[in-house]
Amino acid sequence: MLNQRARAVKYGRRANNSFIVFRCADVDVLDCSVPQYNNRLDTPLPDVPFVRNLGADQKKLKEKEKGAWTSLSKEEKLALYRLSFELTYPEMKRGSGEWKTVLGGIFFFLGFTGLLVWWQRFSVFGDVPHTLSPEWVEQQTQRMLDMRVNPVHGFSTKWDYEKKQWK
Amino acid sequence: MFRAAVRLSVSGVRSLTRSRPQYAAPLAARCYSHGKQETDEEFDARWVSYFSKPDIDAWELRKGMNTLIGYDLVPEPKILEAALRACRRLNDLGSAIRILEAVKDKAGPHKEIYPYLIQELRPTLNELGISTPEELGIDKA
Numbered sequence: 001m002l003n004q005r006a007r008a009v010k011y012g013r014r015a016n017n018s019f020i021v022f023r024c025a026d027v028d029v030l031d032c033s034v035p036q037y038n039n040r041l042d043t044p045l046p047d048v049p050f051v052r053n054l055g056a057d058q059k060k061l062k063e064k065e066k067g068a069w070t071s072l073s074k075e076e077k078l079a080l081y082r083l084s085f086e087l088t089y090p091e092m093k094r095g096s097g098e099w100k101t102v103l104g105g106i107f108f109f110l111g112f113t114g115l116l117v118w119w120q121r122f123s124v125f126g127d128v129p130h131t132l133s134p135e136w137v138e139q140q141t142q143r144m145l146d147m148r149v150n151p152v153h154g155f156s157t158k159w160d161y162e163k164k165q166w167k
Numbered sequence: 168m169f170r171a172a173v174r175l176s177v178s179g180v181r182s183l184t185r186s187r188p189q190y191a192a193p194l195a196a197r198c199y200s201h202g203k204q205e206t207d208e209e210f211d212a213r214w215v216s217y218f219s220k221p222d223i224d225a226w227e228l229r230k231g232m233n234t235l236i237g238y239d240l241v242p243e244p245k246i247l248e249a250a251l252r253a254c255r256r257l258n259d260l261g262s263a264i265r266i267l268e269a270v271k272d273k274a275g276p277h278k279e280i281y282p283y284l285i286q287e288l289r290p291t292l293n294e295l296g297i298s299t300p301e302e303l304g305i306d307k308a
Contacts, residue, residue, distance in 0.1 A: 041269075041272055042233075042236060042237060043233050043236075044232055044233065044236055044265050044266060044268070044269035045228065045229040045232050045233060045262055045265060045266075046229075047229070049261075065258050065259075065260055066258045068296060069255075069260055069295055069296030069297060070295075070296030071296070072260070072296065074298060074302065074303055077260060077264070077298050077303060078303050078304075078305070080260045080261050081260070081261045081264050081265070081303070081305070082261075083261065084259070084261030084262065084265070085261060085265060088268065088300070088305040088306075088308075089268040089269070089271070089272050089300075090305070090306060090307055090308035091308050093272075093308070094308040
């Protein structure tokens with residue numbers, strides 16, 4: 001990839017409160033105004049080779065490339081390929097294991113939420129209203145039956161008034 | 168001036184290469200009511216002559232290859248042979264191997280196309296000394 005070193009800048013103040021610029025860290029920045037290398041399945045030959053600045057050995061190999069390719073060894077051919085291209089097609093298509101991280105993260109946070117909910121139940125919520133105690137519910141149910149609540153299709157139809165039990 | 172930007176095929180989208188008789192390859196053509204539709208042979212001849220230009224430059228090779236891969240077809244062996252010879256003229260072995268990888272990927276799920284292409288290209292590969300990705304061991308991730 002074509003990288004250019006750009007300088008990140010920091011600003012400081014002078015005594016008279018005007019800004020001055022400090023030049024500090026070197027940062028690798030892509031210069032997008034020049035052709036870039038890319039790994040794409042639909043663009044087999046990108047605009048620039050992957051390795052632009054060749055070392056001495058690489059330059060020698062490039063010279064050898066101008067001769068008959070039958071005289072190149074397999075390693076040299078592979079080296080020439082890797083000079084021009086970063087990833088092979090199978091490497092480009094290779095999946096990552098990211099889905100395991102995502103799924104694990106989902107389960108983890110679901111579990112954490114479950115813990116929160118459980119803790120909430122016994123630490124945050126107050127007591128249940130007294131009208132939900134068994135005694136109250138029993139008396140309430142008896143009253144509902146006495147009132148014949150929903151006598152046609154509902155509640156009271158489930159009680160057998162002769163045998164005094166649930167149907 | 169070098170040949171103007173490659174004219175996209177008038178007949179538009181095509182499916183598989185027609186070279187294997189057992190494939191019924193429907194020729195899905197653009198429905199022009201006017202204009203002659205380019206036949207497969209004309210398409211192939213056009214591309215072979217594009218890559219066969221003796222003084223083809225690197226940009227033209229890249230542009231031609233990227234455009235060809237953009238079509239919905241696997242190029243015929245004769246087009247690929249012309250492209251590989253263009254790589255030879257440009258002293259670019261990496262691109263030659265890349266072209267082979269690209270057409271293998273183009274074949275997609277049809278796994279019998281690539282071995283057929285290599286079989287047809289074998290004389291050229293031997294003559295120019297181009298190793299296939301399989302021989303270099305880069306066909307597996």
